[in-house]
Amino acid sequence: MALLLKNAHVIDPQVGLDETCEILIRDGKIVEVGHDLDMPKGVERDLGGKIVVPGLVDMHVHLREPGYEQKEDIASGTRAAAKGGFTGVCAMPNTLPVCDNAVGVEYVKARAAAVGKCRVYPSGACTQGLKGEILSEMGDMAAHGCVAFTDDGRGVQGAGMMRRVMDYASQFGKAVMVHCQDDDLVGAGQVNEGVVSTRLGMLGWPAEGEELEIQRDIALCRLTGCPLHIQHITTKRGLDMVRAAKAEGLPVTCEVTPHHLFLCEDDITDEYNTFLKVNPPLRTAEDAKALIEGVVDGSIDAIVTDHAPHTEFEKNCEFELAPFGMIGLETSLALMNTHLVSTGKIDWNRLVQMMAVAPREILRLEPVTIAEGSVADLTVIDPDLAWTVTSDGFASKAANSGFIGAELTGRATDVYVGGYATLEDGEIVE
Ligand SMILES: NC(=O)N[C@@H](CC(=O)O)C(=O)O
Numbered sequence: 001m002a003l004l005l006k007n008a009h010v011i012d013p014q015v016g017l018d019e020t021c022e023i024l025i026r027d028g029k030i031v032e033v034g035h036d037l038d039m040p041k042g043v044e045r046d047l048g049g050k051i052v053v054p055g056l057v058d059m060h061v062h063l064r065e066p067g068y069e070q071k072e073d074i075a076s077g078t079r080a081a082a083k084g085g086f087t088g089v090c091a092m093p094n095t096l097p098v099c100d101n102a103v104g105v106e107y108v109k110a111r112a113a114a115v116g117k118c119r120v121y122p123s124g125a126c127t128q129g130l131k132g133e134i135l136s137e138m139g140d141m142a143a144h145g146c147v148a149f150t151d152d153g154r155g156v157q158g159a160g161m162m163r164r165v166m167d168y169a170s171q172f173g174k175a176v177m178v179h180c181q182d183d184d185l186v187g188a189g190q191v192n193e194g195v196v197s198t199r200l201g202m203l204g205w206p207a208e209g210e211e212l213e214i215q216r217d218i219a220l221c222r223l224t225g226c227p228l229h230i231q232h233i234t235t236k237r238g239l240d241m242v243r244a245a246k247a248e249g250l251p252v253t254c255e256v257t258p259h260h261l262f263l264c265e266d267d268i269t270d271e272y273n274t275f276l277k278v279n280p281p282l283r284t285a286e287d288a289k290a291l292i293e294g295v296v297d298g299s300i301d302a303i304v305t306d307h308a309p310h311t312e313f314e315k316n317c318e319f320e321l322a323p324f325g326m327i328g329l330e331t332s333l334a335l336m337n338t339h340l341v342s343t344g345k346i347d348w349n350r351l352v353q354m355m356a357v358a359p360r361e362i363l364r365l366e367p368v369t370i371a372e373g374s375v376a377d378l379t380v381i382d383p384d385l386a387w388t389v390t391s392d393g394f395a396s397k398a399a400n401s402g403f404i405g406a407e408l409t410g411r412a413t414d415v416y417v418g419g420y421a422t423l424e425d426g427e428i429v430e
């Protein structure tokens with residue numbers, strides 16, 4: 001059946017599109033983009049006042065299935081993704097069991113096909129059980145469709161092991177995505193090491209614990225030629241290292257989360273809000289400002305949420321006992337619009353580049369463009385819709401957001417995956 005999207009402002013920097021026009025979709029693909037299009041039979045949608053962009057992809061999401069379904073599962077996590085405007089997410093492998101072989105990859109694919117509300121691109125672990133000791137079955141996982149490799153949740157401690165991971169990954173044309181954390185230096189650190197950790201009386205997680213691994217992995221990228229993607233970068237110095245690597249021509253990219261852009265260590269007060277306990281930790285206000293500059297100047301490639309759901313009982317405890325992580329799928333787009341687009345710091349083209357184009361490039365996915373022949377994965381945004389983040393408003397099973405109470409502007413209203421609506425007028429299509 002055909003579908004005609006009308007009257008929306010269509011934005012796609014890949015094809016230089018930034019105007020009001022119509023999009024005709026048939027059999028899951030875009031068949032025509034233009035004005036006064038002819039559609040003999042089908043459904044028309046009037047999207048006046050809305051923006052249509054290539055479907056957003058969040059390349060860093062913890063769906064928790066298999067093994068931690070009390071926190072989230074593939075059904076609930078992809079519902080949250082649809083609500084947030086995403087047509088696809090890259091699932092992290094720190095499940096139970098860890099996704100470190102082809103069976104794990106096939107399980108995620110099968111569950112996503114059965115119950116998913118968006119596309120799910122599985123990533124595979126670099127090392128068995130994320131232990132950093134023995135390589136995982138990387139070739140087998142690549143053959144079964146894992147899109148990249150990562151031990152996210154942990155840093156790969158040994159440089160020799162990391163070198164082997166990168167040697168292998170590059171043979172399969174996949175990127176290695178790294179959670180940079182030197183365990184010996186970070187120890188049991190809870191929050192950024194500095195004035196705030198001292199004031200709150202908590203063990204510090206020093207910036208150097210992240211920066212040392214960023215520097216090491218850039219050196220290993222130079223040695224192996226393997227594409228390297230730095231996950232959830234948090235510091236100004238770390239970002240400068242990425243800038244220098246890019247200037248040298250190395251295949252290095254990086255991502256940042258909205259919570260590291262719009263929150264900082266000063267937000268952790270004597271209320272000890274465990275929703276603000278994330279890994280890597282919220283850094284200084286100066287770091288957050290530098291990261292925003294990186295978003296503006298193009299040094300940061302992708303916006304990701306690192307959606308890390310946890311149950312109420314796991315977070316409702318002493319700060320030191322709570323697990324690291326906050327959810328993000330349902331607030332990311334609105335936070336980016338509220339703080340950066342509507343304030344004029346970036347435009348929609350830049351946002352689309354970071355939330356739709358770059359993630360597909362880094363994961364080596366087929367590009368989605370608003371042009372004839374492309375798969376019809378599209379996100380429709382109401383840029384003016386004002387709403388407040390509330391703990392009972394999430395499609396996710398979890399509510400551990402650091403932004404509860406925030407007043408935001410902009411939200412996805414409709415999402416199309418392969419031409420089918422997964423979100424319509426803000427409601428998930430059942
Ligand atoms: N980011 C977090 O604070 N937690 C993540 C792990 C991770 O992304 O490192 C999780 O799995 O809960």
Ligand SMILES: [Zn+2]
Pocket residue numbers: 152153154179231232279280
């Ligand atoms: Zn991580």
Ligand SMILES: [Zn+2]
Pocket residue numbers: 060062092152153306308
């Ligand atoms: Zn993560």
